Amino acid sequence: MSSAHGQSPKPPHAFFQHHYNTVEQQAGAAKLGMRAFLATEILMFSGLFLAYFIIRMFYPEMVLGSHELLSKTMGGINTVVLLTSSFTMAMAVRSAQVGNTKGIVINLYLTIACACIFMVVKYFEYTGKFENGIFPGKYFDYARASEYARAHGHELVGLPHIFFGIYFCMTGLHGVHVLVGIGVLIWILVRAKKGHFGPQYFTPVENVGLYWHIVDLVWIFLFPLLYLVK
């Protein structure tokens, strides 16, 4: 640890902050900070996952019946889209490490495009639900929702508003994270275009990448739990 405080072999880059002693110290602090932040994200989602499992334990048939109303196709498309975006994000980080500014910019554009596709699909998914009276909580229209369910060959049982309540909470919070992700991706895209990143300095790209992978990872758990109940 203390070796990090010794004479730095690397010269300070343009974004070196002077309350640090060395470039390595700054990069290490940023990475540790990001990892700690991601731990808080996981714990925040874990509360919702726990709520989901308790609901599933209390009302297994209700969850099984309600989940049939979610579109497996749209969920599947979004899963593929997010996985692709994680790949392009990793490529952006790699491009930064080897100093390929053009590569960073292209891969960030691709990542942002995937994120936008995800949100558009989500928009159609949500409006599809709302049009058929599937709202969270007390706004849930039981008559219209069961009519819609019967039209698709399913039967609603028990208290489906609880399932859709937790569905909107989980996917909603995840969606907010995707929107924030689009914001920070645009921020590093602008910086990448200005040529800020290279082998000397790419911590922001790396950290945004870590954040994006966590957003992706949460979805990897959300998709089977909500859409593929057995």
Next chain:
Amino acid sequence: MATPDKHSATDGAHAREPSFYTSKRGLMSWIITLDHKRLGMMYLAGTMFFFLIGGVAALTLRTELLTPELDLVTSATTYNKLFTVHGAVMVFLVIIPSVPAALGNFLLPLMLGAKDVAFPKLNLLSFWIYTLGACFFIYTLFAGSLDTGWTFYTPYSSNGGAQGTAVISATFGAFILGFSSILTGLNFLVTVHKMRAPGLTWNRLPLFVWAIYATAVIQILATPVLAITLMLLIIERTLNIGIFDPAMGGDPVLFQHFFWFYSHPAVYIMILPGFGIISELVAVHSRKHIFGYKAIALSSVAIAIISFLVWGHHMFVSGQSELAGVVFSFLTFAVAVPTAIKVFSWVATLYKGSIAFNTPMLYALAFLFTFTIGGLTGVFLGALSVDIHLHDTYFVVAHFHYVMMGGTIIAFIGGLHHWWPKMTGRMFNEAHGRWGCLIVFIGFNMTFFNQFIVGQQGMPRRYATYVPQFQLQHVLSTIGSYILGLGLFWTLFYLLRSLKTGAQATDNPYGGASLEWMTQSPPIEHNFHGQPRVDTDPYNFPQIDRSGGMDHH
């Protein structure tokens, strides 16, 4: 001594520079400051302001309890609002930020020999998030209808039994304050890992830093769960999604599990930094090497870990399974072990030390007395059968006030005196300080000690009226609270007065050996003139017993 290497050549002999107060001027230099010392002072002002508000609420409800009937406040609902304001403000706005955010911000980088925390901008952000959350609480005060208690238990808080928008604004305020707490914890965690001066190894960290570190870990791992819980409560109240509200198919006890999964660790967010302060006070003012350095340091971490496994002891009578009750009870007893290790180590440090009975040390001794009572009565409450009898009585009230007020706040005031010369550059009047400590100590014990007895006799919590046979004890409590209030106002008075008339403080008035004493009082903007280096641990006081009591057997 720590840091003799360069500091004597740099800081000691260096020409005095303007302090961080005067290096920049104007209101904007405070509002957008990145200086951890200024942010610490701003947090201090904020927490003190809310301490006053929470304290006035407490004195009002103590006054109401002078007689068995309702007289001062017009209805039981008003009384409910008063104790809710007192509890919520004291927990979320005073105790949680008091030591870490106020003293921690000021001291942590100084103790580490760093120029600042790892992320100064994030530090500024978390101060303004705190202010925003506080605004929601102030709004709630004026909206005036939060009567759920600080725990926001469902279904009362979720189904409209509690009226108006106050539940939402208060919950949202606590949600926002949670982010402030998370960001501060994250910042401190990274600062301790990455910003230590050369030679300042983990085993040479002052114990205050260890305590802040353990606190930061809990803040990072527990607070997000509170955030999602409060978010779910707000959603439940506005949309009735049916997760906590039994009328909609939810489970109200689930809320209690969620809430205490954060709020029990939060108890240690409140008390661990207090432990850190006491370790410093006891060692410095008895001029003796701290006894059991590693045991104290690691017991903080042990408490942080166990704290996540004991939430169910708040719910012994909630209908959770008996097996869960037994396991939670056992784990609760386990907390007593690392805690006792600390208390015994402090007492062993005092043993044959050269004790100075000055104000900081008197507060440390008061802490040892009151906190030990608070801790041991916690073991009573952790025992299943005893808790059935004592649950929701004044015994519980007395217990957590002995821990929170007799523990954290007493330690905080002691720490405030200990570092006052460093923070302000002024000495307070020592005689005034000793009198203040005596009045606070007497007032505190008079208020809360007999609440153990009246609680054991069956006086329930949260009631505005009571049977006449308890009146004498309630009157005693109320008089005690007036004495306590007097002591605290007196303390505020002489501390503020010292800013004008106090003698100029030297750089190291108490002969401390940790890094914060090696710079100017008050410190310069960049903390140190050069990069401090450390070659021994922070409790090696010169010309005194360094054995830590180890050579006696």
